[in-house]
Amino acid sequence: MRRSQLAARFVAMVAATAATIATAHHSLSGQFDVSKSFEITGVVSRVEWVNPHTQLFVDVKQPNGSMLTYKLESLPVAMMRKAGLSKGELIGDGRPVVIQAYPSRSGVPTLGYLLHLKLADGREIQFSRVPGAEQP
């Protein structure tokens, strides 16, 4: 290791850690029903590219012509990057995307946790579950 370097930056990669990594700051299964999923097709209107979690806003056209905006929780920024997704790619170009999500336990139908994303260019991304959603 060159000690003359002032800084070396490393991205934490997953490793053989025992037990579980520190619980997420909240429990996924407590807020979302991880036994169900729903699907929507819509246009991503906004992306919150922030820590601790990114968030997608998706406008879905309703049968009566009105627009309903869904709010989907997703991964931390660093994990999105590791998955090869940038904010720009998530915002897309206005073409519809297809999303599968865990529904919120609160009963609000427009809230969910992102599970699967099919981009307009056909690329599909499967999001695995967040540590902390697992039973110990």
Added chain:
Amino acid sequence: MLNRGRPAPGAAAPEQPKLKGEYLTRYQAWQKEARENNGQARKEVSNCMPPGMPNMMGTAQYPIEFLFTPGRVSTHHEAWMQSRAIFTDGRGHPDDLDPAVFGHSIGKWEGDTLVVDTIGIKTVTELGAGIKHSDQLHVTERIHLAKDDANLLVDEMTLEDPLALEVPYHRLFTFKRERDENLLEFVCAENDRNPVGSDGITKFK
């Protein structure tokens, strides 16, 4: 694809801590309660409480930066914006040590390996989800680049606790170098979509 933290296919299963006494019974009770509550686990601290030592070395969802300055190695963690000070100026641990969430760390170089000794970790932190430790927890780390890959940093951690652990518990953390990015801020009080109800259950809004 997203990597959840499982070892590579064919790798040995990670070591499990061998807890003892009240630390074992407390953990078993915690596990039982979580199983009976949809995987929701009880916690004694706020959702914004950082993991501290030792789990801060294992937050795979967020990158870590290592900075080397004379007499000290510092770590900056994107997760909860935590940081560690590892004193390499030859000092020992203070006699009148006050426990801290990040403990007190001293390090020395053995060739290209940084050997870090940490004590004084507050008992509010955990060894793993739901696993408590005593004030006697002693953490030793051997931090070095992988022999065959200068872009892989390895932290071999040994945890000893005469009150909580039957035998030393080993954890291994690896980190892939990323040169082109900077840490993003993580201000826990912001972007808070998880209010806690009066029933103590974390919601999502």
